[in-house]
Amino acid sequence: MNFAEAEEYYKLVDKFQTFKNGFDKYVRDTTGYYNYVCQQVTKLLSDKDKYYEKPCLDVLHYLKYMMNSDSHDEKRESCMFLNYYLNNSLQRIKNNKHNATKFYTNIKENCMNNFIDFNVCKQEIRDIHPFVLYTIQTLFNLYYHFQKYKSSSIPNDVNHCLYAYKFVSIYENSKNTCKVHYNTSFCQKIINIKDQYNTYRESDSKCSNVKKKLQNPEKEGPRNILQVSGPYGSSLHGHHMLGSTSNPMGNNISVPFAILLVTPILLFILYKFTPVGPMLRPHLHKYLGISGNIDEKNHELHSNNFSDDETETHNSGYHITYNSLAQ
Numbered sequence: 001m002n003f004a005e006a007e008e009y010y011k012l013v014d015k016f017q018t019f020k021n022g023f024d025k026y027v028r029d030t031t032g033y034y035n036y037v038c039q040q041v042t043k044l045l046s047d048k049d050k051y052y053e054k055p056c057l058d059v060l061h062y063l064k065y066m067m068n069s070d071s072h073d074e075k076r077e078s079c080m081f082l083n084y085y086l087n088n089s090l091q092r093i094k095n096n097k098h099n100a101t102k103f104y105t106n107i108k109e110n111c112m113n114n115f116i117d118f119n120v121c122k123q124e125i126r127d128i129h130p131f132v133l134y135t136i137q138t139l140f141n142l143y144y145h146f147q148k149y150k151s152s153s154i155p156n157d158v159n160h161c162l163y164a165y166k167f168v169s170i171y172e173n174s175k176n177t178c179k180v181h182y183n184t185s186f187c188q189k190i191i192n193i194k195d196q197y198n199t200y201r202e203s204d205s206k207c208s209n210v211k212k213k214l215q216n217p218e219k220e221g222p223r224n225i226l227q228v229s230g231p232y233g234s235s236l237h238g239h240h241m242l243g244s245t246s247n248p249m250g251n252n253i254s255v256p257f258a259i260l261l262v263t264p265i266l267l268f269i270l271y272k273f274t275p276v277g278p279m280l281r282p283h284l285h286k287y288l289g290i291s292g293n294i295d296e297k298n299h300e301l302h303s304n305n306f307s308d309d310e311t312e313t314h315n316s317g318y319h320i321t322y323n324s325l326a327q
Contacts, residue, residue, distance in 0.1 A: 012081075
């Protein structure tokens with residue numbers, strides 16, 4: 001799934017709450033057949049890991065829930081929520097190696113129940129790139145906690161401020177993603193819901209320890225931001241999320257610095273160990289006003305101290321520290 005396809009999810013994330021709330025209230029089928037199907041699916045994927053049973057059961061129950069509740073116009077949107085839910089559930093399984101499309105196919109092949117229509121969501125079950133999934137998760141959680149925060153505004157509700165705190169925490173963590181790609185749909189979405197939060201907080205006198213006015217993400221160029229603060233990588237199908245990781249200014253500085261560093265060494269080698277040295281030495285000494293005796297003494301002193309200087313030079317290299325450019 002690329003960013004163009006992800007745009008559709010960004011537009012519907014707030015509506016996903018409706019599908020989730022409806023599914024949470026849905027009474028699950030307690031017959032043993034669904035459990036049998038998911039046990040078979042789990043055996044195909046892993047003999048030891050039972051974590052796949054729950055997402056399998058949820059897929060079966062949700063498809064049955066869709067048959068009884070969704071209108072024709074909402075089926076595609078409801079299937080998109082199922083796809084997000086399935087990708088998210090698999091991603092949470094430790095060391096998961098199975099994608100959503102293959103997992104969905106395995107369930108379909110093992111379920112002979114004619115009352116479930118797997119084809120209704122066939123077109124919408126797709127593998128979501130980890131970074132895109134992260135952005136959808138972020139938006140989903142922001143809407144979830146904001147809605148919970150507003151709906152829990154009743155006296156003595158201890159969760160009221162907790163929802164506000166979690167909303168602020170998620171928003172602040174996601175701001176780094178938008179420092180460079182400020183104008184993307186994802187970033188405009190989190191800014192929009194941030195504005196809704198700020199407006200609502202103006203009339204809420206509770207939660208004094210929670211930030212009341214959140215700021216927009218700061219705009220920064222790609223030179224300053226080299227990687228995203230998130231659980232996934234910073235590129236998608238070869239396109240860097242936060243711009244190039246090169247440092248043009250660093251390159252411009254390092255080249256002349258290297259020339260300045262190497263040139264004296266080359267001149268020293270030419271002077272000491274090639275025929276050029278004897279030819280230049282009388283003229284150089286005459287220009288500097290240095291006598292031959294002083295040169296011999298300096299040469300002898302240098303010979304005695306060369307090994308110490310070399311050792312000190314090598315040892316000093318271990319004390320050099322390099323500041324990391326990645327934030």
